[in-house]
Amino acid sequence: MDIQTLIDPYDTLLLDLDGVVYLGRDAVPGAPESLREAAGRGVRLAYVTNNASRTPGAIAEHLSALGAPATPEDVVTSAQAAARLVAERVAPGAAVLTVGGMGLRSALRAHGLRPVSTAMDGAVAVVQGIAPGLSYGLLSEGALAVRQGALFVAANADSTMPTSRGELPGNGAMTRVIATATGVEPIVAGKPEPPLHRESMLRTGSRRPLVVGDRLDTDIEGATNAGVDSLLVLTGVASPLDLLTAGPRHRPTYVAAGLSALHRPYPQVRRDGDGWACEGWTARWEEGRLRLDGRGDPLDGLRAAAAATWEAAGEGQADEDAVKAVLDSSLSGGTP
CATH class of the missing domain: 3.40.50.1000 (HAD superfamily/HAD-like)
Structure with a gap:
């Protein structure tokens, strides 16, 4: 069976802008190229932003100047x-x-x-x-x-x-x-409240959307409220610590370093005994503390740690002190 890339199950990307596609006036490295590739594969791009200061035309012009495919009709604003x-x-x-x-x-x-x-x-x-x-x-x-x-x-x-x-x-x-x-x-009106996602769905007619954002309290919670899958990219506001201490409504379906992850197979996070594993990493909770072992891509370690931590926290949130030491030591190389 062919291994799917992350983007394969979805017909539309509902993309946040600030922190995902650009930071201020500058493109997030690799973002325009990843979006051109998605559009070339027939995936609809909808730029869904809480920023209400500019018109869709001005936003589309900015995106086009950065090399991202965009028309005013592709932009949905708060x-x-x-x-x-x-x-x-x-x-x-x-x-x-x-x-x-x-x-x-x-x-x-x-x-x-x-x-x-x-x-x-x-x-x-x-x-x-x-x-x-x-x-x-x-x-x-x-x-x-x-x-x-x-x-x-x-x-x-x-x-x-x-x-x-x-x-x-x-x-x-x-x-x-x-x-x-x-x-x-x-x-x-804006994320995470329903009106903006309602506007996005009305304008795109999407059946299988993937929300892509950098904020847990707007993008990811908005996706949760809409009942659709979400991808958190670590190019904007949210940090690895924010991810591990997220409550249920702020937990994304996927986490990646940036938009290029859309075009690669997503690493499986699987049950491993009393813990969770992702590629070369394993994570489990012991005596109220997170334990993370392994080596390789630190982002895979973060994915395993998130699965173990969210399971331990249940409907609550993990204590910062219980996970911060692991981030500072095991994942000290940072996320790429």
Whole structure:
């Protein structure tokens, strides 16, 4: 029997962007090549991002410049999901105070809504998304409108966003300004909440999607909520320690160093006595501590360690101290 590559069972990749395909303006090494290969094999690519600051056209242009195959129709943003969510709750043509950038404004107009910038414009809803130069004045207008009874929607609740310079404050951090000032929590459209995955499924018509992301609390939890398989890549936010201490909703189907793993057979993680094995590694829990033995690719050791740790933790989460020493010693070579 032919050995399948990881991508073979899936017809669509639902790809996060920041930390998966690029970091800031620069491509993640090897990502564009891997995506071109997937597209060449007939797999549909859908770029699903919580970033609401740019239009699908601008995102597709950026991806194309990096060498990734993309058209505006391939891009699904939290701005689009937020706009649909609002449009389903307010009258056509309603004024929506837009605390964000052009991506959010364009998405609202596409649903027949009218973006405005002040609470005096009769806004029936406030939609917030991250944007460079987001001002105190616009946040203040948003707070005024919410206090007056406007629906409050956040494009996403990411507390940070990865860039080539490091992690910067995300929209989730910025929404706390209006939420704290008004006492009103926003309805969230982006991952891991259902609206963005619903938008993705509506636009792609996928039957066998694979969610690919770098964050456990958005990408992987979003896949869990949607009941579909997921691949965590270690090119962005999540670390090996985050993976081992993940709760049930944050545990991916697969873990890999990057997108090139899509085109290779995925190593089998199998039961080995009272533990788990992957290639040349074995992992088991003894007296409340993780024990990992073996050699070879450290990533295979991480896969075995994750299986053993998640089994031991059950519906809970493993203690950091119980696994950190193993990461610092057995896997000190790092993941490739």
